[in-house]
């Protein structure tokens with residue numbers, strides 16, 4: 001699967017060069033089958049990571065309104081054991097949050113060893129919405145790219161596997177989804193006039209995102225640009241990327257589990273010896 005994954009800064013990257021459509025040859029039927037396999041694999045990998053407690057995973061989801069952040073989260077989380085998964089949504093900062101630095105509220109939700117944390121929006125809003133709407137002076141948000149890179153490096157050094165996804169939809173697809181919400185009584189609760197207002201700033205957001213991808217892509221915290229006009233393909237890319245990334249850690253986690261299992265067995269043997277043979281009953 002040809003996935004756009006940015007693993008280092010790239011001053012020439014342009015979001016508009018990336019398609020929002022599934023690649024030719026990808027089918028909904030094929031995706032459904034693959035997704036089922038991936039679900040099983042993800043659950044198995046999650047159990048290994050949980051037991052080994054040497055790593056954690058942070059999944060950051062960004063995208064424009066109606067890009068499908070909620071749907072993508074539902075799909076990934078649905079495959080996992082909910083024990084050991086937290087989902088955090090970051091909206092307009094509260095008064096308390098505004099009285100701290102921008103990473104304060106984010107860092108508190110970072111995953112513990114063995115666990116998954118999924119972010120619905122993130123620290124990136126502080127160089128996106130804040131930049132587009134002049135919510136802070138440039139002298140302040142301009143420094144944040146560096147702070148973000150340092151922060152993500154810190155998490156990685158601590159064993160957090162950071163994966164960032166941008167759900168990439170076209171302007172036309174967004175319009176269709178927003179209109180659909182109006183027509184469908186079961187989704188009308190999602191209506192938000194703000195989504196239409198934000199849409200007027202489409203190009204400014206594109207610019208802001210371009211700068212994010214250019215400056216905040218690294219090996220330990222890559223950005224994955226997900227063609228998201230088709231929901232089934234979006235879900236497939238996210239699941240495939242998470243599984244592919246975790247797979248590299250599989251052998252290490254297994255070794256840790258074996259070592260811990262051996263240590264546990266030795267402790268048990270020692271205990272039994274001290275009681276003069278196997279303790280019965």
Ligand code: AMP
Pocket residue numbers: 090091092093121125126129130135
């Ligand atoms: P939603 O994701 O639709 O629930 O909307 C959350 C809103 O909070 C979006 O419009 C975001 O742009 C906004 N938001 C998130 N983080 C920040 C931030 N740091 N500063 C200002 N607005 C934010």
Ligand code: MG
Pocket residue numbers: 065066192195
């Ligand atoms: Mg919204």
